[in-house]
Structures are given as structure tokens and as C-alpha cells.
Amino acid sequence: MLLLESLAAVAQSENAIPQPDTTQTETASKTMTVGVRHQPPFAIKTETSDGNDWDGVSVQLWREIAEDLGIQYEWQEVAADEEIGRLRNGDVDIVISAIATPEGERQLDFTQSYYVSSLGVAQPRQRKILDTVGAVLSPRFLKTCLWLSLLLLVVGAVVWSFERNKNDEMYATNPAQGLWDSFWWAGVTLTTIGYGDKAPITIGGRVVAMLWMLVAIGLTSTLTATITSIFSQDATGDLSNVADLKSMKVGTIGDSNAAQVLQQQQIDFQSFNSPQAGLQAIDDGDLDAFIYDATLLRNAQSITVKFSGIAL
Template sequence: MRIRLLLAICFPLLASILSAQGKAVREITIATKVTPPFVTRDGDHYSGLSIELWDLLSKKLDMRATFVERDLEGMLAAAEKGEVDLALAAITVTPEREAVMDFSHPFLSSGLGIATRGQDQGLMAALADRLFSFELLQALGALAFVLAGCGLLLWLVERRANPDQFGGKGLRGPGAGLWFSAVTMTTVGYGDKAPITPAGRVITLVWMFASVIVISGYTAAIASALTVDRLQSVVRGPEDLPNARVGTLRGSAAAQWLDQRNVRYTAYRDVGDAIASLDQKHLDAIVYDAPILKSYVLDRPELLVLPDQLRSEQYAIAMPRGSTLRKELNGALLEVLQSDVWHAVRRRYLGD
């Protein structure tokens, strides 16, 4: 009887001990690289988008990580050779990398961007650049065409019935129609001319209402042109890169993109060094991951990131080929990516 009682007490206790041992926190090593806003470091403490992602994953996986900091090439090499269990920062998936290591499901989609330096044109130069821009001249040309078309149409229907106001030899008649069209559009309406035919009055009525829309649209366009932004970028798009002094990170996806297009560049080991060279006018542009470039130029008003992305990129967690962590990591990752907590983290770091 006593033996049975002892077994009844000890068996649940033993089961709980074994269960606790089964759920013991596993220690792993993760290679990382300081890459704001994905990874930042304050002393021995790491933070950032990728670090908070790992915090969410580690709770689901019962894992605890020791971070080892490397440069980009060293981080990827450590994952490839199995020197670490995972590599986590701002690692983009490329065919070349996937051939030598495994990746988790992507946790973020972004793209390559161009950071460049702005230059102050001066007020008059910037104003002239806006006023004589192709877009504004094109809009003014379209306005003149519509104005002339309405004037000529009015002249055609009024010239016989109303020769005193819309008749005359040579350009006098078409000129009268153009004048009437212009003063009607600007709502001045001098009253020196007025159509008398039904067709002429219908055309005038339609033109009066259309003019309200036309004038408001062109007023906005001209106001935009006169709102002068004096800071113009040194490099305005990818077409300028072949003739510019370009920088990127050694071994990065951006370096591969530049190599494929035969664009010469200076390779750096750190984004901060490349940004410093751009700021000191040793470079004209940096091609790299857009979210990282935007983070670096936030407190540098003389630098800017162009709005166009060069190509789409997928960010993921790297690991050695055949890693046993991949399956459970992907399962936890899918759960985290669908959570409201992760969406809040993304908004806090990326604003989206």
C-alpha cells in the first residue's frame, strides 16, 4: 500500500521534471551586423527591427541567442560554413546566396534605392528650372491649343451671322474668336463681343463651364511650379549611375546589381563609411537597400534617397545548408508575421 502511495506521488513529479527538461531553453549562436533600422547596438545591447523579430520568434521556439557581430561578408560566410546557427540582420535573398546556404521565409519586402547628395541651385536658377520645365511648357502648350480651338470654332459659326464682331479679312475674324475665347476663360468678359447664333451660344456656354475646371487645374500646376525646391539631386535616377561616382557595400546584392550593369563602384565594408564619403563629396551616389539608406539620411538634410526603387528585394534569415532549425523557424515565422505585434513593430521602424 505504501509503495503504491509513493509511486502515486513520485510519478507525476517525475513526469513534470521530464517535461521541464524537454522544454529546456536551447542556446544558439546568431551572426549579425549593425544595420539601422534592422540592427542597432548600444553597448552590449542590440535592438532594431530584426532583433525584435527574433525576440518574438525566440518565445515561440524556446531558444536563447548569443549574438556575434561580423561585417556583411563575414556574417554570410559564418552562415555558409556552419560557424553559427543563424545569420540575422538585413540579409536579402539572392540566387548566388541561396546556392550555398538556406533561408527562412521572407519577413520583409523592400528594394534597392539610391542615396545622393542635394545641391543648392540658388533661387533664380531653381525658379527658372521649374518655369521652363518640360512638364509645365507642355501644359501651357495644351492650354493654348484648346483656347485656339474654341476661338476658331466660334469664329466658324458666327462669322456670317455676326460679321461686325467675328468677321473681317485675314486674321481679324479668327483673332476675334481667340480674343473672345480668352476673355471668357479668364472670366473677365469685357462685353465687346457676344455670340448671336444658337450654336455660338451653346459653344460659349460649354466653354464657360469648362474654363472653370481648366483654370483651376492650371492654377494648381503653376503654383506648384513656383513652389521652388532649391535642393536638386546630383544623381536623378539609375540612368545617371554609369557617369557618377558610385559606392555600395562589398558582397551586397546592390554590388551584384551594379556588376550586372557594368557600373563601376567603390566597395565599402560599412554603410556609415559610404554615407560619410557621400557627405564629403567623394561619392555622387550610394546604391544599397532603401530602408537602410533612409535610416542613415534622416538626420542629414543635405542627403536624400530617390523615390524610385531599382528592384524588389526579399529579406530573410540565413542558416547553413540542411539546418534542422529551418522547419520550426519557418512555422514560428509565419505565426509572427500574421500577428498585430509584428505589424506594430514594422510601423514603428519603417512607418508602413
């Protein structure tokens, strides 16, 4: 979070005090218009009997600066998408609730950073039965099952080709029944269950079986990690890596740092005007994840959404 300002005159007057400071006198006599918007915990809008009052980290910091420099000021509420335009048009002299972005820095001057935050992820808090069903029926899970089935069928077919004429008690000579028997054996061997109801007895069958056991050791680990990732992505929402976001419905604030990061990662997203709108979309089931500044997300009140951090 950065303080966006146009106080060149004030900064110069503070650094040059040896002689009568006419610049500071002029600054003090002028009432500055300070742009601000509701953005907890940096700027918090409170309704009072006399109108609106402001509090928060940025507000208190500005009040201390204004008091030290003797600046008279008045608050002016501005929308998030109006900050740059109203500053450039001269409608406000300074905006204290702005977040520095590459686009903004090309048009305006920002102060040094006084608060640094990371990106956060907001997701549905509760796991639903339909989420689990959706994970099982998701294209990624079905694709994994398809490739695994084809692999088991191929390995089983090779074993059956060796066993069908010499081990017909375990592997039927009928192609349909025999391939099913060998498919079953390949699956049982992969999972290391080993019922023992079927086993190759030929040299060729046992060689294939030994090779399949060795391959299955590494394949089982990969398969477990893949299935866990699918269920955590589609059901629990506990993201393990950025790649999970590519198959999810993601939202963020347009023209924000989060939006630029998502674009760099080639992740499609839906734009919103405020964090509250994005969190509401999660509550309504329209989004799987909302990416934005972690501090602002944690201060956006929502009891149905949980927050987490992820390196993007």
C-alpha cells in the first residue's frame, strides 16, 4: 500500500527552512482536498451525526503529516476507478487510499512504500457434497481414469497373451473374459493389494509382471498426488499450486496488481469493481477463488469465505 500524493511544494518547504518560508505559509493557508475511499484497514468510513468521518492506517498517517506541516484539508470521497482521473483533473490534491500499480506510476507520483502486502486467495469456506461429486465428475479426474484404464488394459493384454494357453484357470481363453481377468490382475498389482486370485506362471508373464511392479511403485505415487490435487482443487479449495487456478473460476479487481499477475500466468479471470463484489460472487457460487491484496481481503467481512496465501 502506497500513499499517492502531489505534495511537491510541501516537501520542498519542509527541506528549506533557514529563511522565512512563504511556501509553507501559502500551503497552510490553502485548504487541500484529500481523496479517500472506504478500504479497511487503511481507510474506514464511519457515518456520524455530522456526516461521514474517516479512520484507518492511511487516514491517521495523513493526519499526522497535516498536523506537522500545518495543512488545512477537507475529505473528498472518490471511487476506486476515479482516483487517477480526479487527480489529473485537479479535483483532488492527493489521494491517500491508492495502491501503487505500474500503470498508476506512469501517470502520477507515489510516496515511498509504508505498507507491503502479498496476494491472497478467498474461497468458499464450507465443503459441499456437490463439490465432491463435481470433483469426481470433473474432466481432469475422468481423463486421469481413462488414461489409467488404458494402461491397465495394455499391460493386462500383454500378460494375457502369455497366459491364455497355459494358465486358462486364471486367465480365460475367451478374449473378453481373458482381457477382463488380466485387467483385474493389473489393477490389483498396481495398488499392491495382491489378492493372489490371479498370478502369471509363464516366464514371459512373470517378466512382464516384475516390470509392471517396478513401474507401479512410481506410478502409484504420481497417481495419488494427481487425485489429491484434483480433490483439493475442486472440493476443499486448499490450493497447492498456481496451476490449480487455471481450471477454476477466478475473479479479481480489474487493473490491479493481482490482475497483472494472473495475466502473466495466463489464468483467465472475471473482473470486479470491489473486493466486496468478488466475495459476494463466491457466496453466490459464481466464483471458485477471488485473488486480491491479502490484507484487504482479510478485512473484508465475510463469514462464508476463507482466506489463504499462495505464491503467484
